[in-house]
Amino acid sequence: MKRTLILLSVALLVVACTTSPTGRRQLVIFSDAEMSNMGATAFDEMKQKASVDRSGEVNQYVSCVADSITRTLPEGERTGWEVVVFDDDSANAFALPGKKIGVHTGLLKVAKNQDQLASVIGHEVGHVLAKHSAERMSMQFVSQSSQQIVGALIGEGAGQQAVMAALGLGSQYGVLMPYGRLQESESDNIGVQLMAQAGFNPQASIDLWHNMAAASNGQPPEFLSTHPSHETRISDLQALMPEMQQIYKQARAAGYKPNCRK
Template sequence: MKFSKIIVFIGAVSMIMSCSTNPFTQKKTLALVPNSQLFPTAFAQYDQFLTENKVITGTAESAMITRVGQRIAVAAERWLNANGHQGYLNDYKWEYNLVDDEAVNAWAMPGGKIVFYTGILPIAKGETGVAAIMGHEVAHALANHGQQRMSAGMLQQVGAVAGNIAIKDEQSRNIFNQAYGVGSSVGLMLPFSRSHETEADQIGLYLMAVAGYNPDEAAELWKRMKANSGGQAPPEFLSTHPSNDTRINNLTKWAPLAKAEAKKFGVTSFK
C-alpha cells in the first residue's frame, strides 16, 4: 500500500468515526473515546495531580479563580441552553484550582477540571485577565478538544502501524517511518492543535463577554504574554499554538462580535 493510500485510509476511518458535534461550530469532531470513558479517567488524573502539587486555598486569589470559573461556566450553560443544547453539561464536574507553580500556564482536562498556576497571575493582572484565560480553558473542555487530540493520536498510530505492515522492504519502511513521523506531525497534528487553540480563543472570548467581562482585555492579555516570552517562540507552523501576533489580531477582530453576542443575553456593560 502506497503512502498516499494509507493517508486516504486513515481519512476514511476518521470520517466514519467522527460521531460528535461541536455545539459552538457545528463541526463534526473525532470521538474515538466516548466521554463516558474519558471523563472518569480525567477526573482521577486530576485528583492525582492535586495530591502531588501544592494547591492554594483560602486566599483572595484562589477565591477569584473559583469565582471567575463559576461565572464562565454559568455563561456557557446560558449560551448552550439558548442555542438548543440543553443537558450538554450534565456530565461535566467543574472544578477550579490555583496551584503554586512559577510556570506561566493554565490548563483544562476533559469534563471541566481546570488548573491555574500562580505564575500566570501577574500577567493576567486582575480578574478580567483571569476571565480571558478561564474562558479559553473552559472552551477547551466544552469543545472536547482533549477527546479529539486523543482520537487523532490514535489514528496517527494506526497509520504508522498500517504503513509498517504494508511495506515489506526494510529500507522503504525506514524511509516511510521518517517521512510519516515528520509529515503527520507538521502536516496534521500541529495544524490540528493550532485549530483547537484558535477555536478556544474565539469561544472563550464569547463566554467571557456573556459572563460580563470585557472581551477587549483578551488581546491586551496576549500582548503581555508576548512581552513575557521575550519574542522566543518557534515558527508558527512548527508550534502547537498560533503565534502571539495571530492571536492578538484575531482577538481584536472578534471582540466586537463577542460584545454583540453578549448583548443577546442582556449584557451591555463589562468589568
C-alpha cells in the same frame, strides 16, 4: 489482511466524525465518559504530585471567575466543576474533561484583573466544550494505526523503517502541529464568547495577549509551534470584538456583572 486494515480505517473515519461548537468537522472516537474518567484521573494525580496553593483569598478569586464562566454554559455543563490553584510560577492554566480547571499562580501576575483571567479560563473551558482532548487522542490513534497499516503494506526491512520515520516527521509538522493551532484558535473564539456572556469585558482578551507577549522571552516561529503567534491571536480577537461587545452589553443588561477581586 491488507484490505481488511484499510477498510477498518476508512470505516473508523466515517463513523467517528462529529461537529465542534463552531461548526468544524472533527474526528472523535473516544466517548465523553472515557475522556471524563481520564481527565479526572490525571487531575487527581496532579493534585498529589504538584504543589497546591491553599490561600483563601487566591482560591476565592480564581473560583469566582471560573464559576462566573461556567454558570453560563449549556444546561448539564454548568455545575460540578472543580477548580484548583497550583503553586507554579508559569503563566498557565488548563481545563480537562471531567470538569476540572487548574490555574497556576504565575498566571495571576500576567492576567492582571478579573476580565483578563476570565479570558484564559474561558479559553481553557473552550477546549473542553470542543472536545479537543478527545480529538487529539483520536488523531494520534489514527496516525499510529496508519503507520501500522503502511508497515503491513510495504513489508519488513529498511524500507519500512524509512517510511515509518517519514510518517512520524510528516505527522508532526504536516498534520498534528498545524491542527493544534486550529484548536487553539477555535478555543480563543469560544473563550471570548464565554467571557462576554458571563459579563466580562472581551476587550481584556486582547490586553491579556499584549501582556503575554511582553512577559514571554520570545516564542518559536508560528509554523513550528502548536500555538498561534501572539500577533495572530490579537488580530483574530480584534476581528471578533464588534460582535463580542454586543454580547457583553446584553449580558450586563441581563444582570451578569461579576465582581471578583484579587
